[in-house]
Amino acid sequence: MSQIAVIGTGYVGLxxxxxxxxxxxxxxxxxxxxxxxxxxxxGNMPIFEPGLxxxxxxxxxxxxxTFTTNYEEALKDVEFVFIAVGTPSGDDGEADMRYVRxxxxxxxxxxxxxxxxxxxxxxxxxxGDWIESMLSSHQNxxxxxxxxxxxxxxxxxxxxxxDFMRPDRIVLGSKHxxxxxxxxxxxxxxxxxxxxxxxxxxxxxxxxxxxxLATKISFINEIxxxxxxxxxxxxxxAKGMGLDTRIGPKFLNAGIGWGGxxxxxxxxxxxHIASKHGTHPQLLQAVMxxxxxxxxxxxxxxxxMLEGLEDRHIGVLGxxxxxxxxxxxxxxxxxxxxxxxxxxxxxxxxxxxxxNQARAVIPDEVVLCTDAYLVAEDADALLLATEWNxxxxxxxRKIHSLMRGDFLLDGRNLWDGEHLKSLGFRYAGxxxxxx
Ligand SMILES: NC(=O)c1ccc[n+]([C@@H]2O[C@H](COP(=O)([O-])OP(=O)(O)OC[C@H]3O[C@@H](n4cnc5c(N)ncnc54)[C@H](O)[C@@H]3O)[C@@H](O)[C@H]2O)c1
Numbered sequence: 542m543s544q545i546a547v548i549g550t551g552y553v554g555l556x557x558x559x560x561x562x563x564x565x566x567x568x569x570x571x572x573x574x575x576x577x578x579x580x581x582x583x584g585n586m587p588i589f590e591p592g593l594x595x596x597x598x599x600x601x602x603x604x605x606x607t608f609t610t611n612y613e614e615a616l617k618d619v620e621f622v623f624i625a626v627g628t629p630s631g632d633d634g635e636a637d638m639r640y641v642r643x644x645x646x647x648x649x650x651x652x653x654x655x656x657x658x659x660x661x662x663x664x665x666x667x668x669g670d671w672i673e674s675m676l677s678s679h680q681n682x683x684x685x686x687x688x689x690x691x692x693x694x695x696x697x698x699x700x701x702x703x704d705f706m707r708p709d710r711i712v713l714g715s716k717h718x719x720x721x722x723x724x725x726x727x728x729x730x731x732x733x734x735x736x737x738x739x740x741x742x743x744x745x746x747x748x749x750x751x752x753x754l755a756t757k758i759s760f761i762n763e764i765x766x767x768x769x770x771x772x773x774x775x776x777x778x779a780k781g782m783g784l785d786t787r788i789g790p791k792f793l794n795a796g797i798g799w800g801g802x803x804x805x806x807x808x809x810x811x812x813h814i815a816s817k818h819g820t821h822p823q824l825l826q827a828v829m830x831x832x833x834x835x836x837x838x839x840x841x842x843x844x845x846m847l848e849g850l851e852d853r854h855i856g857v858l859g860x861x862x863x864x865x866x867x868x869x870x871x872x873x874x875x876x877x878x879x880x881x882x883x884x885x886x887x888x889x890x891x892x893x894x895x896x897n898q899a900r901a902v903i904p905d906e907v908v909l910c911t912d913a914y915l916v917a918e919d920a921d922a923l924l925l926a927t928e929w930n931x932x933x934x935x936x937x938r939k940i941h942s943l944m945r946g947d948f949l950l951d952g953r954n955l956w957d958g959e960h961l962k963s964l965g966f967r968y969a970g971x972x973x974x975x976x
Pocket of ligand 1: 550643661663
């Protein structure tokens with residue numbers, strides 16, 4: 542059993558704290574948001590993540606998981622301090638490091654014994670070295686060792702608990718092999734593959750992994766657009782490609798593009814790192830451009846089918862950037878809705894979990910509805926923007942009777958187009974070659 546502090550109680554910090562406490566460790570999570578900590582202490586989850594509430598509740602009740610805004614309390618007698626604060630996009634796509642900097646400054650203020658700092662935030666290469674030198678120069682008469690280990694996080698929102706407990710790999714990078722090995726022991730119960738590297742390579746592995754996954758999606762979206770022009774079906778094309786074990790089937794789903802809290806900012810940040818060091822990131826630039834264009838392609842498909850967008854009623858099913866999360870950060874639905882409104886359309890929308898978060902980022906004139914059928918009422922077209930399970934088995938006869946038009950744009954290639962056409966809809970997906 543180890544004593545652990547986790548800084549930041551967002552998707553990564555709260556999942557990390559909850560899972561390590563579930564594995565029997567004593568964990569104290571610290572956040573600067575008083576509201577968030579009060580909420581957690583009352584037993585309410587600040588984020589939606591399947592399975593998280595049960596684990597937090599169990600460990601909190603057993604006294605192994607506590608929450609505070611006080612760094613001194615959180616860091617008292619701990620061996621490991623995990624950093625899991627946000628690193629959003631700053632100017633020119635560079636990672637905004639203000640939260641990491643302030644967390645490290647707070648550690649420097651209160652720490653009075655040796656610790657291992659484990660960085661889970663996605664940070665520019667070289668940050669771990671900076672943290673270590675910053676802390677060793679802030680001893681102020683105290684004598685402590687701060688060894689930094691980079692431990693990039695690969696969890697996916699929506700399956701974060703499972704990803705934490707059954708990771709494909711655990712990457713640990715440090716100048717201090719003993720520190721990496723100690724962190725590896727924390728993960729022993731998971732029986733996963735541990736890769737120990739130098740600290741800069743570990744930091745780079747995170748960016749390179751996300752950039753590669755984003756590239757795979759942008760690649761298949763480019764293929765989808767070609768499929769639309771030549772009358773091929775991208776679902777079959779992706780299946781045929783994915784059966785090749787050198788390619789693999791994952792992340793080959795064509796659609797309206799990637800979003801979320803990680804891919805957009807991490808691809809941008811990596812491109813920025815490359816440019817800063819004199820390398821021209823041509824592929825990364827194309828990956829981002831293709832992704833941006835997918836939103837416009839969806840809007841154009843609707844405009845073409847409805848012969849314009851002025852005063853057309855469009856229903857949007859799904860707002861979160863992907864299913865099983867309420868995260869709206871960089872969700873493709875936001876940009877698409879904005880384009881529809883700019884071109885004179887009236888928009889109604891529904892998401893099973895992200896309605897509160899959505900309200901803050903979509904235009905005021907969008908009417909938020911409490912279910913898919915209310916979205917369909919009087920709609921000329923429906924766009925599926927997020928492939929939530931509940932949208933797979935809708936009562937499409939009812940939807941047909943509620944709509945005033947008949948066009949469905951399946952932005953995630955989720956539905957059975959042939960069946961929908963047999964019910965009287967006009968149907969299109971992305972790259973299905975049928976427009
Ligand atoms: N969300 C994901 O799916 C995911 C996956 C892998 C890696 N990451 C990376 O993990 C990091 C955290 O991401 P997230 O999505 O959990 O962020 P988040 O925005 O959900 O949460 C960050 C939390 O940190 C808190 N915070 C900010 N400054 C603080 C400080 N000085 N002291 C204490 N708390 C502070 C905020 O109040 C917030 O609660 C990012 O670098 C991100 O790129 C995220």
